[in-house]
Amino acid sequence: MKKFEDRTLLLARILMSILFIVAGYGKLGDAYVGTQQYMEAMRVPGFLLPLTILLELGGGLAILFGFLTRTTALFTFGFCILTALLFHSNFAEGMNQTMFLKNLTIGGGYLLLAIIGPGKFSIDRLMNKNW
Numbered sequence: 230m231k232k233f234e235d236r237t238l239l240l241a242r243i244l245m246s247i248l249f250i251v252a253g254y255g256k257l258g259d260a261y262v263g264t265q266q267y268m269e270a271m272r273v274p275g276f277l278l279p280l281t282i283l284l285e286l287g288g289g290l291a292i293l294f295g296f297l298t299r300t301t302a303l304f305t306f307g308f309c310i311l312t313a314l315l316f317h318s319n320f321a322e323g324m325n326q327t328m329f330l331k332n333l334t335i336g337g338g339y340l341l342l343a344i345i346g347p348g349k350f351s352i353d354r355l356m357n358k359n360w
Contacts, residue, residue, distance in 0.1 A: 238348030239295075245338055246293035249305065253286025271316055284308055292342070295351020297360045302343035309336030 256264045256278065265275035284304060291301045313332035320326040347353050353360055 235349035238345065239350040241338075241342070242292050242295060242298075242347060242351075245335070245342065246289040248335070249285040249289030250293065253282045253284070253289060256282050256285070273315055281308075292347075295347035295353050298347035298351060298353050299343045300360045302339045306336045306339040306343060309333070309339060 261278065265278050268278060268281075269275045285308075288301045288305050288308075291297050292305070309332045313329045313336070317325045317329040317332060320329070346359060
C-alpha cells in the first residue's frame with residue numbers, strides 16, 4: 230500500500246476539496262444575500278460570510294493543489310465542527326442529525342489530512358514546506 234500512498238493522498242485531496250470549492254463558489258453572486266440572511270437567522274453575523282467564502286473556495290483550492298495544506302486543513306476542520314454545532318445541532322428538524330454527522334466526518338478527514346500532510350503531488354512538497 231505504501232507505493233500508492235501519494236496517489237491516494239492526491240485523490241483524497243481532490244475529493245475533499247470539491248465540496249468546499251462548489252459551496253464557496255455557490256455563495257457568490259445571487260446567492261450571497263440569501264446565504265447572509267440564513268446565517269443571521271441562525272444567529273451568526275452576516276459579516277462573516279466573506280470569510281466563509283474565502284475558507285470554502287480559497288481553502289478548497291489550497292487543499293486541491295496541496296498549498297498550505299496542514300494549516301488549511303486545521304482551519305477547515307474547525308469550520309466543519311463549528312458549522313455542525315451552529316447550523317445542524319437541532320436534531321428535531323429534518324436532516325440535521327445526518328448533516329451534523331456528515332460535518333463531523335468531513336472534519337475528521339481534514340484533521341487526518343493536517344496530521345498526514347498533502348503527499349508528494351503538492352505545491353507544499355515542491356516548495357519543500359511542511360505547513
